Amino acid sequence: MIEARNITKSFGELAVLRDFSIKITRGERIAMVGPNGAGKTTLVNMLIGAIPPDTGSVKLGTGLVQAVFDQNRAALDLDTSLWESLTQDGELGVSGKNDQIMVRGQPRHVVGYLKDFLFDEAQARGPVRALSGGEKARLLLARLLARESNLLVLDEPTNDLDVETLDLLQEVLDDYDGTVILVSHDRDFLDRVATTTIAMQGDGQAVAYAGGWSDYQAQRQTPAGVAKPVKIKQKSAAAPKSKAGPSSGLSYVEEHRLKELPGVMARLEAEIAKLEAYLADPDLFSTSPAKFAKASAGLLERQGKLAAAEEDWLDLEERASA
Ligand SMILES: Nc1ncnc2c1ncn2[C@@H]1O[C@H](COP(=O)(O)OP(=O)(O)OP(=O)(O)O)[C@@H](O)[C@H]1O
Ligand SMILES: [Mg+2]
Numbered sequence: 615m616i617e618a619r620n621i622t623k624s625f626g627e628l629a630v631l632r633d634f635s636i637k638i639t640r641g642e643r644i645a646m647v648g649p650n651g652a653g654k655t656t657l658v659n660m661l662i663g664a665i666p667p668d669t670g671s672v673k674l675g676t677g678l679v680q681a682v683f684d685q686n687r688a689a690l691d692l693d694t695s696l697w698e699s700l701t702q703d704g705e706l707g708v709s710g711k712n713d714q715i716m717v718r719g720q721p722r723h724v725v726g727y728l729k730d731f732l733f734d735e736a737q738a739r740g741p742v743r744a745l746s747g748g749e750k751a752r753l754l755l756a757r758l759l760a761r762e763s764n765l766l767v768l769d770e771p772t773n774d775l776d777v778e779t780l781d782l783l784q785e786v787l788d789d790y791d792g793t794v795i796l797v798s799h800d801r802d803f804l805d806r807v808a809t810t811t812i813a814m815q816g817d818g819q820a821v822a823y824a825g826g827w828s829d830y831q832a833q834r835q836t837p838a839g840v841a842k843p844v845k846i847k848q849k850s851a852a853a854p855k856s857k858a859g860p861s862s863g864l865s866y867v868e869e870h871r872l873k874e875l876p877g878v879m880a881r882l883e884a885e886i887a888k889l890e891a892y893l894a895d896p897d898l899f900s901t902s903p904a905k906f907a908k909a910s911a912g913l914l915e916r917q918g919k920l921a922a923a924e925e926d927w928l929d930l931e932e933r934a935s936a
Contacts, residue, residue, distance in 0.1 A: 615640050615678060615765065615793050616661055621670035623656055630656050632818040633670070638810075639874055640675075640764075643787070643794045643881065645804045645826065648814030654797045655769055657812070657820060661795065662767055681763035683754060683771050690750055692743040696733060697724050699742055699753060706760050717760045731756040732778060747774045755783060764792035772800040801827040805884045809877030825880030863933050872930040875923055882920040889913040 616638040623631040630653035638644060638661070646654040659665045662682070663674050690699065700706065700715050701724060714721045728738040731752050737744070745753065751774055758766070766787075772780060784806050787794055798804055804811065805826035813830055814820045823830040864872065889909050892898070899906045 615642075615675040617673045618661060618667075619671050619673075621660055621667035621672060623653070623660060623665075623668050629818040631660075631667075631814075631820060634820045635670075636661075636812070636822055638793060638795075639870065640793055641791065641874070642877060643796065643807050643809045645808035645811045646795070646797045646814065647799075647801075647804065647811060647827065647830070649816050652814040652816040653818075653820070654814055657814065658767060658769060658795055658797060662765070678765055679763045680765045680767060681758050681761045682767040682769075683758050684767075684769050690742050690753065693741060695741055696728055696738050696745075696753060700724055700727070700757060700760070703757055703760075706757070715760060718762050722760075727760070728756065730782075732782060748776050748779060751775055752779050752782075755779075755786075759786055759790075766790060766792055766794045767796075768794065769797045770799070771796075772798045772803050805829075806888055807881070808884075809881045824876050826884050828884065829880050863936060864930065868930055869934075871926065872934060875927040875930070879920060879923050879927065882916050882923065886913060886916050886920065889916065 617636075619635050620633050621631065621635070622629075622633055634657070646658060648654055656665070660667050660672055662680055663672060666672075694702065701712060703715075706715055713724055715724055715727065716722070717727055725735050725738050729735075733749075733752075737749075742750065742753065751771060755771065771783065775783065780800070780803055784803070787807050794807070796804070796807065805828050808826040809824070811823045811826060811830040812820050813823065813834075823833045825833075889912055893906070893909050893913065898909075
Protein backbone atom coordinates (compact mmCIF):
# COMPACT_ATOMS: atom_id res chain seq x y z
CA MET A 615 0.00 0.00 0.00
CA ILE A 616 2.89 2.31 0.76
CA GLU A 617 6.49 2.01 -0.28
CA ALA A 618 9.11 4.45 0.95
CA ARG A 619 12.61 4.19 -0.43
CA ASN A 620 15.61 5.83 1.12
CA ILE A 621 13.70 8.83 2.37
CA THR A 622 15.37 11.63 4.31
CA LYS A 623 14.07 14.81 5.93
CA SER A 624 15.74 17.78 7.56
CA PHE A 625 14.42 21.04 8.90
CA GLY A 626 17.34 23.44 8.53
CA GLU A 627 20.20 21.93 10.50
CA LEU A 628 18.00 19.35 12.14
CA ALA A 629 18.15 15.91 10.50
CA VAL A 630 14.81 14.39 11.43
CA LEU A 631 15.18 11.29 9.28
CA ARG A 632 18.12 9.73 7.52
CA ASP A 633 17.74 7.10 4.84
CA PHE A 634 14.67 5.11 5.78
CA SER A 635 12.92 2.49 3.66
CA ILE A 636 9.80 0.48 4.34
CA LYS A 637 7.09 -1.41 2.53
CA ILE A 638 3.71 -1.33 4.23
CA THR A 639 1.30 -4.01 3.14
CA ARG A 640 -2.47 -4.09 3.38
CA GLY A 641 -3.77 -4.83 6.84
CA GLU A 642 -0.52 -4.08 8.64
CA ARG A 643 -0.66 -2.15 11.90
CA ILE A 644 2.36 0.10 12.08
CA ALA A 645 3.18 1.82 15.36
CA MET A 646 5.59 4.74 15.69
CA VAL A 647 7.34 5.16 19.00
CA GLY A 648 9.93 7.60 20.25
CA PRO A 649 10.39 10.63 22.46
CA ASN A 650 8.76 14.00 21.78
CA GLY A 651 10.28 15.69 18.79
CA ALA A 652 11.84 12.47 17.48
CA GLY A 653 10.10 12.90 14.14
CA LYS A 654 7.12 10.55 14.39
CA THR A 655 4.55 12.95 13.00
CA THR A 656 6.96 14.03 10.26
CA LEU A 657 7.54 10.42 9.20
CA VAL A 658 3.81 9.66 9.24
CA ASN A 659 3.14 12.72 7.10
CA MET A 660 5.73 11.59 4.58
CA LEU A 661 4.34 8.04 4.48
CA ILE A 662 0.85 9.29 3.69
CA GLY A 663 2.03 11.79 1.12
CA ALA A 664 1.11 14.87 3.16
CA ILE A 665 4.64 16.26 3.02
CA PRO A 666 7.41 15.31 0.59
CA PRO A 667 10.73 13.83 1.70
CA ASP A 668 13.87 15.83 0.85
CA THR A 669 15.31 12.86 -1.01
CA GLY A 670 14.05 9.38 -1.76
CA SER A 671 10.55 8.45 -2.83
CA VAL A 672 7.21 7.48 -1.39
CA LYS A 673 4.81 5.51 -3.54
CA LEU A 674 1.19 5.21 -2.45
CA GLY A 675 -0.94 2.34 -3.72
CA THR A 676 -3.76 3.20 -6.08
CA GLY A 677 -7.14 3.35 -4.43
CA LEU A 678 -5.74 4.38 -1.08
CA VAL A 679 -8.37 6.25 0.94
CA GLN A 680 -7.08 7.84 4.10
CA ALA A 681 -8.85 8.74 7.32
CA VAL A 682 -6.56 10.82 9.49
CA PHE A 683 -6.85 11.60 13.19
CA ASP A 684 -4.24 14.28 13.56
CA GLN A 685 -2.41 15.19 16.70
CA ASN A 686 -3.88 18.68 16.75
CA ARG A 687 -7.44 17.37 16.79
CA ALA A 688 -9.45 18.88 13.98
CA ALA A 689 -11.65 21.42 15.72
CA LEU A 690 -15.04 20.27 16.90
CA ASP A 691 -17.86 22.80 16.84
CA LEU A 692 -18.70 23.11 20.52
CA ASP A 693 -22.18 24.54 19.99
CA THR A 694 -23.62 21.70 17.96
CA SER A 695 -25.01 18.52 19.45
CA LEU A 696 -23.14 15.24 19.07
CA TRP A 697 -25.95 14.18 16.80
CA GLU A 698 -25.43 17.16 14.48
CA SER A 699 -21.71 16.73 14.66
CA LEU A 700 -22.24 13.42 12.86
CA THR A 701 -25.18 14.22 10.59
CA GLN A 702 -23.62 17.49 9.44
CA ASP A 703 -20.17 16.05 8.83
CA GLY A 704 -19.73 16.83 5.15
CA GLU A 705 -17.35 13.91 4.73
CA LEU A 706 -19.88 11.32 5.82
CA GLY A 707 -22.31 9.92 3.34
CA VAL A 708 -25.89 10.98 3.89
CA SER A 709 -28.51 8.26 4.09
CA GLY A 710 -31.44 10.48 3.23
CA LYS A 711 -33.07 10.12 6.65
CA ASN A 712 -32.00 12.65 9.21
CA ASP A 713 -31.78 10.18 12.08
CA GLN A 714 -29.36 8.02 10.14
CA ILE A 715 -25.81 8.32 8.93
CA MET A 716 -23.78 6.14 6.64
CA VAL A 717 -21.17 4.17 8.53
CA ARG A 718 -18.70 2.70 6.08
CA GLY A 719 -21.42 2.29 3.52
CA GLN A 720 -24.13 1.02 5.90
CA PRO A 721 -26.98 3.20 7.17
CA ARG A 722 -26.98 3.44 10.96
CA HIS A 723 -29.18 5.21 13.44
CA VAL A 724 -27.21 8.12 14.90
CA VAL A 725 -28.02 7.28 18.51
CA GLY A 726 -27.21 3.62 18.01
CA TYR A 727 -23.89 4.44 16.43
CA LEU A 728 -23.04 6.90 19.23
CA LYS A 729 -23.92 4.17 21.75
CA ASP A 730 -21.20 2.04 20.17
CA PHE A 731 -18.89 4.82 21.23
CA LEU A 732 -20.23 4.77 24.78
CA PHE A 733 -22.45 7.86 24.56
CA ASP A 734 -25.98 7.66 25.93
CA GLU A 735 -28.99 9.20 24.27
CA ALA A 736 -28.97 12.35 26.41
CA GLN A 737 -25.36 12.99 25.50
CA ALA A 738 -26.08 12.28 21.84
CA ARG A 739 -28.64 15.06 21.84
CA GLY A 740 -26.61 17.36 24.09
CA PRO A 741 -23.88 19.82 23.09
CA VAL A 742 -20.29 18.92 22.27
CA ARG A 743 -19.32 21.63 24.78
CA ALA A 744 -20.44 19.40 27.67
CA LEU A 745 -17.92 16.67 26.82
CA SER A 746 -14.66 16.00 28.63
CA GLY A 747 -11.40 15.94 26.69
CA GLY A 748 -11.47 12.17 26.48
CA GLU A 749 -15.09 12.19 25.33
CA LYS A 750 -14.29 14.69 22.61
CA ALA A 751 -11.53 12.41 21.41
CA ARG A 752 -14.04 9.56 21.42
CA LEU A 753 -16.46 11.61 19.32
CA LEU A 754 -13.70 12.39 16.83
CA LEU A 755 -12.95 8.68 16.60
CA ALA A 756 -16.62 7.96 15.96
CA ARG A 757 -16.62 10.46 13.11
CA LEU A 758 -13.39 9.21 11.66
CA LEU A 759 -14.33 5.56 11.82
CA ALA A 760 -17.64 6.14 10.09
CA ARG A 761 -15.78 7.11 6.92
CA GLU A 762 -14.98 4.70 4.20
CA SER A 763 -11.23 4.29 4.21
CA ASN A 764 -8.55 1.68 3.83
CA LEU A 765 -5.80 3.55 5.62
CA LEU A 766 -6.40 4.82 9.11
CA VAL A 767 -3.85 7.22 10.56
CA LEU A 768 -4.01 7.87 14.29
CA ASP A 769 -1.46 10.35 15.60
CA GLU A 770 -1.57 10.11 19.39
CA PRO A 771 -5.24 9.30 19.76
CA THR A 772 -4.61 7.63 23.09
CA ASN A 773 -3.38 10.58 25.16
CA ASP A 774 -6.53 11.39 27.05
CA LEU A 775 -8.54 8.25 26.46
CA ASP A 776 -9.86 6.25 29.41
CA VAL A 777 -9.47 2.50 29.67
CA GLU A 778 -12.91 1.78 28.28
CA THR A 779 -12.31 3.91 25.22
CA LEU A 780 -8.96 2.25 24.67
CA ASP A 781 -10.67 -1.15 24.77
CA LEU A 782 -13.26 0.11 22.35
CA LEU A 783 -10.63 1.53 20.02
CA GLN A 784 -8.81 -1.77 20.10
CA GLU A 785 -11.99 -3.61 19.16
CA VAL A 786 -12.69 -1.21 16.34
CA LEU A 787 -9.15 -1.61 15.06
CA ASP A 788 -9.45 -5.40 15.26
CA ASP A 789 -12.50 -5.22 13.02
CA TYR A 790 -10.95 -2.69 10.67
CA ASP A 791 -9.87 -4.33 7.41
CA GLY A 792 -7.50 -1.65 6.25
CA THR A 793 -4.01 -0.60 7.19
CA VAL A 794 -3.37 1.35 10.39
CA ILE A 795 -0.56 3.77 11.19
CA LEU A 796 -0.56 4.67 14.85
CA VAL A 797 1.54 7.03 16.94
CA SER A 798 1.19 6.46 20.65
CA HIS A 799 3.09 6.59 23.90
CA ASP A 800 0.81 3.95 25.39
CA ARG A 801 2.99 0.86 25.38
CA ASP A 802 0.27 -1.45 26.51
CA PHE A 803 -2.00 -0.27 23.74
CA LEU A 804 0.78 -0.67 21.17
CA ASP A 805 1.34 -4.23 22.35
CA ARG A 806 -2.29 -4.95 21.74
CA VAL A 807 -2.52 -3.59 18.22
CA ALA A 808 0.82 -3.25 16.45
CA THR A 809 2.23 -5.76 13.96
CA THR A 810 5.28 -3.61 13.25
CA THR A 811 6.91 -1.00 15.45
CA ILE A 812 9.03 1.80 14.04
CA ALA A 813 11.31 3.16 16.70
CA MET A 814 12.71 6.67 16.37
CA GLN A 815 15.36 7.72 18.85
CA GLY A 816 15.59 11.35 17.85
CA ASP A 817 18.94 10.91 16.11
CA GLY A 818 17.48 10.66 12.62
CA GLN A 819 17.39 6.88 12.68
CA ALA A 820 14.17 4.96 12.36
CA VAL A 821 14.26 1.20 12.72
CA ALA A 822 11.36 -1.16 12.11
CA TYR A 823 10.76 -4.19 14.35
CA ALA A 824 8.14 -6.92 14.14
CA GLY A 825 5.37 -6.79 16.71
CA GLY A 826 4.44 -4.27 19.40
CA TRP A 827 6.36 -2.51 22.11
CA SER A 828 7.41 -5.60 24.08
CA ASP A 829 8.56 -7.34 20.93
CA TYR A 830 10.57 -4.25 20.06
CA GLN A 831 12.19 -4.29 23.50
CA ALA A 832 12.97 -7.99 23.21
CA GLN A 833 14.45 -7.68 19.73
CA ARG A 834 16.45 -4.65 20.65
CA GLN A 835 18.09 -6.63 23.41
CA THR A 836 18.72 -9.67 21.28
CA PRO A 837 21.84 -8.96 19.25
CA ALA A 838 21.27 -11.21 16.27
CA GLY A 839 19.45 -14.31 15.21
CA VAL A 840 16.13 -13.78 16.87
CA ALA A 841 14.60 -17.06 17.94
CA LYS A 842 11.10 -16.23 16.84
CA PRO A 843 10.25 -16.06 13.16
CA VAL A 844 10.04 -12.32 12.96
CA LYS A 845 10.44 -10.06 10.02
CA ILE A 846 12.67 -7.13 10.59
CA LYS A 847 12.07 -4.46 8.05
CA GLN A 848 15.26 -2.54 8.43
CA LYS A 849 16.17 0.77 7.05
CA SER A 850 18.57 -0.26 4.37
CA ALA A 851 21.02 1.25 1.99
CA ALA A 852 20.05 -1.35 -0.57
CA ALA A 853 16.43 -1.33 -1.64
CA PRO A 854 14.38 -3.83 0.35
CA LYS A 855 14.40 -6.48 -2.32
CA SER A 856 12.31 -9.51 -1.65
CA LYS A 857 14.40 -12.60 -1.08
CA ALA A 858 11.97 -15.03 -2.57
CA GLY A 859 12.23 -14.79 -6.31
CA PRO A 860 10.73 -16.90 -9.05
CA SER A 861 13.06 -19.67 -7.89
CA SER A 862 11.40 -19.86 -4.47
CA GLY A 863 8.47 -21.85 -5.75
CA LEU A 864 6.01 -19.49 -4.11
CA SER A 865 3.45 -17.45 -5.93
CA TYR A 866 3.41 -13.74 -5.45
CA VAL A 867 0.44 -14.04 -3.11
CA GLU A 868 2.14 -16.76 -1.06
CA GLU A 869 5.32 -14.77 -0.89
CA HIS A 870 3.34 -11.83 0.39
CA ARG A 871 1.61 -14.02 2.94
CA LEU A 872 4.95 -15.41 4.13
CA LYS A 873 6.21 -11.88 4.74
CA GLU A 874 3.07 -10.84 6.50
CA LEU A 875 2.68 -13.88 8.76
CA PRO A 876 5.34 -13.11 11.37
CA GLY A 877 3.66 -9.80 12.10
CA VAL A 878 0.28 -11.47 12.26
CA MET A 879 1.61 -14.11 14.66
CA ALA A 880 3.30 -11.51 16.83
CA ARG A 881 0.06 -9.61 17.08
CA LEU A 882 -1.92 -12.73 17.95
CA GLU A 883 0.64 -13.74 20.56
CA ALA A 884 0.47 -10.31 22.15
CA GLU A 885 -3.31 -10.40 22.19
CA ILE A 886 -3.34 -13.89 23.70
CA ALA A 887 -0.97 -12.80 26.45
CA LYS A 888 -3.18 -9.81 27.24
CA LEU A 889 -6.33 -11.86 27.32
CA GLU A 890 -4.73 -14.52 29.51
CA ALA A 891 -3.60 -11.84 31.95
CA TYR A 892 -7.06 -10.30 31.90
CA LEU A 893 -8.75 -13.65 32.52
CA ALA A 894 -6.35 -14.44 35.34
CA ASP A 895 -8.23 -11.97 37.53
CA PRO A 896 -10.14 -14.28 39.91
CA ASP A 897 -12.92 -11.74 40.44
CA LEU A 898 -13.66 -11.19 36.81
CA PHE A 899 -16.10 -14.05 36.45
CA SER A 900 -18.25 -13.04 39.41
CA THR A 901 -18.16 -9.29 38.81
CA SER A 902 -18.68 -9.28 35.05
CA PRO A 903 -19.61 -12.63 33.59
CA ALA A 904 -20.31 -11.05 30.20
CA LYS A 905 -16.78 -9.65 29.96
CA PHE A 906 -15.39 -12.97 31.12
CA ALA A 907 -17.33 -14.83 28.42
CA LYS A 908 -16.28 -12.36 25.77
CA ALA A 909 -12.62 -12.52 26.73
CA SER A 910 -12.71 -16.35 26.85
CA ALA A 911 -14.25 -16.50 23.40
CA GLY A 912 -11.70 -13.99 22.15
CA LEU A 913 -8.89 -16.08 23.58
CA LEU A 914 -10.10 -19.28 21.93
CA GLU A 915 -10.54 -17.53 18.62
CA ARG A 916 -7.03 -16.09 18.68
CA GLN A 917 -5.47 -19.37 19.74
CA GLY A 918 -7.14 -21.00 16.75
CA LYS A 919 -5.93 -18.28 14.42
CA LEU A 920 -2.42 -18.48 15.81
CA ALA A 921 -2.24 -22.24 15.31
CA ALA A 922 -3.42 -21.83 11.74
CA ALA A 923 -0.97 -18.99 11.07
CA GLU A 924 1.93 -21.01 12.48
CA GLU A 925 1.03 -23.93 10.29
CA ASP A 926 0.83 -21.69 7.23
CA TRP A 927 4.13 -20.10 8.06
CA LEU A 928 5.95 -23.42 8.48
CA ASP A 929 4.53 -24.69 5.24
CA LEU A 930 5.42 -21.58 3.25
CA GLU A 931 8.84 -21.24 4.82
CA GLU A 932 9.65 -24.84 3.99
CA ARG A 933 8.57 -24.40 0.40
CA ALA A 934 10.38 -21.08 0.06
CA SER A 935 13.67 -22.62 1.13
CA ALA A 936 13.17 -25.84 -0.81
N1 LIG B 1 7.55 22.39 9.61
C1 LIG B 1 8.59 22.33 10.44
N2 LIG B 1 9.56 23.26 10.40
C2 LIG B 1 10.63 23.20 11.22
N3 LIG B 1 10.82 22.24 12.13
C3 LIG B 1 9.90 21.28 12.22
C4 LIG B 1 8.73 21.26 11.38
N4 LIG B 1 7.98 20.19 11.69
C5 LIG B 1 8.63 19.55 12.68
N5 LIG B 1 9.78 20.19 13.00
C6 LIG B 1 10.77 19.75 14.00
O1 LIG B 1 11.14 18.43 13.67
C7 LIG B 1 11.27 17.64 14.84
C8 LIG B 1 10.33 16.43 14.73
O2 LIG B 1 8.99 16.89 14.86
P1 LIG B 1 7.74 15.89 14.89
O3 LIG B 1 6.54 16.71 15.07
O4 LIG B 1 7.81 15.02 13.71
O5 LIG B 1 8.08 15.06 16.20
P2 LIG B 1 7.16 14.00 16.99
O6 LIG B 1 8.00 12.79 17.20
O7 LIG B 1 5.87 13.82 16.30
O8 LIG B 1 6.95 14.74 18.37
P3 LIG B 1 5.71 14.66 19.42
O9 LIG B 1 5.88 13.37 20.18
O10 LIG B 1 5.96 15.85 20.31
O11 LIG B 1 4.45 14.73 18.63
C9 LIG B 1 10.97 18.55 16.00
O12 LIG B 1 12.21 19.02 16.51
C10 LIG B 1 10.19 19.69 15.38
O13 LIG B 1 10.38 20.87 16.09
MG1 LIG C 1 3.93 14.21 16.78
